[in-house]
Amino acid sequence: MLHFLTYAFIQKAYLAGTFIAVLCAMLGLFLVLRKLSLIGDGLAHVSFGAIGLGLFFGIYPFYVAVPVVVVASWFILKLTEKARIYGDAAIGVVSSFGIAGGVILASLSNGFNVDLFSYLFGNILAISDQEVYLSLLLSVVVLLAILLLYNDLFSVTFDSEYARITGIRTERINLFLTSFTAVTVVLAIKVVGIMLVSSLLILPAVTALQIARGFKGAVSISILAAIASVLIGITVSYFLDLPAGATIVMCNIVFFAAALAAKGIAGSPVQPH
Amino acid sequence: MSAILKVKDLSVGYGTSEVLNSVSFTLDKGDYVALAGPNGSGKTTLIKTILGLMEIRSGQIELFGATAGSFHQWDLIGYLPQRVNVFNPLFPATVREAVSLGLLSRKRFPKIFSRSDEARIDDTMELMGITDIKNRLVGELSGGQQQRTFLARALVSSPELLILDEPSTALDPQARENFFELIKTLNHERGITIILITHDISQIGQYANRLLYLDKTVIFYGLFSEFCQSEEMNRFFGHFSQHMICQQHH
Numbered sequence: 300m301l302h303f304l305t306y307a308f309i310q311k312a313y314l315a316g317t318f319i320a321v322l323c324a325m326l327g328l329f330l331v332l333r334k335l336s337l338i339g340d341g342l343a344h345v346s347f348g349a350i351g352l353g354l355f356f357g358i359y360p361f362y363v364a365v366p367v368v369v370v371a372s373w374f375i376l377k378l379t380e381k382a383r384i385y386g387d388a389a390i391g392v393v394s395s396f397g398i399a400g401g402v403i404l405a406s407l408s409n410g411f412n413v414d415l416f417s418y419l420f421g422n423i424l425a426i427s428d429q430e431v432y433l434s435l436l437l438s439v440v441v442l443l444a445i446l447l448l449y450n451d452l453f454s455v456t457f458d459s460e461y462a463r464i465t466g467i468r469t470e471r472i473n474l475f476l477t478s479f480t481a482v483t484v485v486l487a488i489k490v491v492g493i494m495l496v497s498s499l500l501i502l503p504a505v506t507a508l509q510i511a512r513g514f515k516g517a518v519s520i521s522i523l524a525a526i527a528s529v530l531i532g533i534t535v536s537y538f539l540d541l542p543a544g545a546t547i548v549m550c551n552i553v554f555f556a557a558a559l560a561a562k563g564i565a566g567s568p569v570q571p572h
Numbered sequence: 573m574s575a576i577l578k579v580k581d582l583s584v585g586y587g588t589s590e591v592l593n594s595v596s597f598t599l600d601k602g603d604y605v606a607l608a609g610p611n612g613s614g615k616t617t618l619i620k621t622i623l624g625l626m627e628i629r630s631g632q633i634e635l636f637g638a639t640a641g642s643f644h645q646w647d648l649i650g651y652l653p654q655r656v657n658v659f660n661p662l663f664p665a666t667v668r669e670a671v672s673l674g675l676l677s678r679k680r681f682p683k684i685f686s687r688s689d690e691a692r693i694d695d696t697m698e699l700m701g702i703t704d705i706k707n708r709l710v711g712e713l714s715g716g717q718q719q720r721t722f723l724a725r726a727l728v729s730s731p732e733l734l735i736l737d738e739p740s741t742a743l744d745p746q747a748r749e750n751f752f753e754l755i756k757t758l759n760h761e762r763g764i765t766i767i768l769i770t771h772d773i774s775q776i777g778q779y780a781n782r783l784l785y786l787d788k789t790v791i792f793y794g795l796f797s798e799f800c801q802s803e804e805m806n807r808f809f810g811h812f813s814q815h816m817i818c819q820q821h822h
Contacts (some may be wrong), residue, residue, distance in 0.1 A: 332660065332663055447681070447682040448682075450672075450673075450676055450679070450683040450684070450685075451676070451683060453669075453673070454673045454676055456663075457659060457660075457663055457665055457670070457673060458653075458659050458673075460625060460653070461651065461653065461673070461725075462673075462676075463623075463624070463625060464623045464624065464625065464646060464649065464651055464677075465646055465647075465673065465674065465676045465677035465729075466644060466646040466647075466676070466677050467676060507664075508662070508664060511664040512664070512666070512707070512709065513664060513665065513666040513669060513707070513709070514663075514664055514665050514666070514669050515669070516664070517664045
């Protein structure tokens with residue numbers, strides 16, 4: 300029964316999946332609380348264009364996607380700050396640009412080829428050694444950065460005006476947050492694919508928000524739910540021969556439903572006066 | 573007396589409209605200033621400009637001897653924003669976590685709390701009488717408890733200047749009185765300079781020693797006693813209003 304654990308592709312999927320899950324869980328909490336949940340969706344759409352670009356020019360797609368998506372995330376931020384556009388509209392603008400670009404590039408290279416299509420739904424069970432190393436390296440860098448900036452991110456998310464008067468450079472922290480998100484989105488595409496990236500950012504966070512009794516607690520619950528979903532999802536998908544990405548998302552949904560039920564049993568929190 | 577805050581010919585505006593016009597005043601250490609004025613008179617704008625949240629159109633602000641752009645000692649200033657627009661009630665922060673955020677002004681990168689920081693957070697919660705609710709979520713507290721939590725956040729960095737934006741609006745009369753007593757103690761015993769925005773100047777006269785009455789520009793700035801004896805203010809407010817403001821001032 301446990302023989303499957305000796306397969307290299309399962310080990311690689313567990314390893315890369317766990318690191319990416321932790322990243323998504325932490326960043327997702329900040330994004331959800333700042334009402335930027337759909338930035339993951341928008342940046343994933345940009346990845347579609349960027350991956351199309353990479354395939355078109357014959358460059359390894361992730362090498363194109365990471366810088367392009369990071370720049371797109373800055374662009375979303377600038378649009379929100381300077382062009383008097385709300386965050387969700389800015390995400391919409393950048394996102395449609397990504398999809399349209401991807402479709403045009405795909406058509407120029409004679410239609411959707413298998414490669415581009417495979418990115419839409421991801422497949423962590425097919426992750427290559429190179430992708431595992433890249434995922435681990437980027438995950439560790441981003442995780443360290445989040446830990447070092449934890450209190451700044453917490454403060455800006457809680458009350459950004461107050462954060463400014465405690466000397467925190469909120470614009471810079473926002474820039475870090477969106478850049479980290481951009482890198483994470485590109486990595487998460489391997490796990491669940493472009494179509495489902497935002498679920499990895501949103502679901503563990505909203506699960507945690509149902510039952511957490513503090514911000515640190517919320518971070519811990521979000522991380523646990525994300526890791527458990529990835530590990531269980533990969534395992535179930537292997538045994539039942541289901542697509543890994545979709546199964547991971549379904550596990551996340553089950554955790555969310557359980558948290559919702561647990562909150563219902565415990566009684567809803569007292570409304571603020 | 574050393575000046576903590578100097579505002580000179582300050583003008584601030586949005587687009588073509590001017591919210592503050594040529595505002596000048598000086599605050600000395602230990603002052604307790606009530607900042608009053610009608611709705612839209614620019615009280616909150618003045619505070620936000622002092623706090624560096626809004627741009628100066630013309631004029632100058634000096635905080636603790638440093639001009640606005642070069643001032644970085646944010647731990648010297650504590651700020652209690654208007655409760656209504658401060659935070660998302662669904663945010664899962666405990667009272668202790670919220671209070672700790674006030675200490676970030678004293679920290680440099682990486683902003684990780686030391687043991688002495690933790691002790692300072694605990695001491696401030698003790699001072700505010702919120703130790704027993706330190707693990708509760710801020711969003712689940714009553715208005716008065718939230719007010720104390722955010723006051724603790726403002727005080728945890730041991731500021732020398734405390735700025736309070738309409739702190740009494742969320743409180744019932746008893747909680748309001750306790751709150752004003754607490755601020756008075758901070759002013760008298762710790763020598764903290766206070767600026768308190770209020771629309772209720774008749775009550776604040778019991779506590780504050782100075783009045784800054786604003787209506788886009790300074791209508792009056794000085795001691796409450798001077799205000800009450802001022803013929804000019806008598807003409808401006810009418811005898812009845814001036815009497816209402818002054819009657820409770822001891």
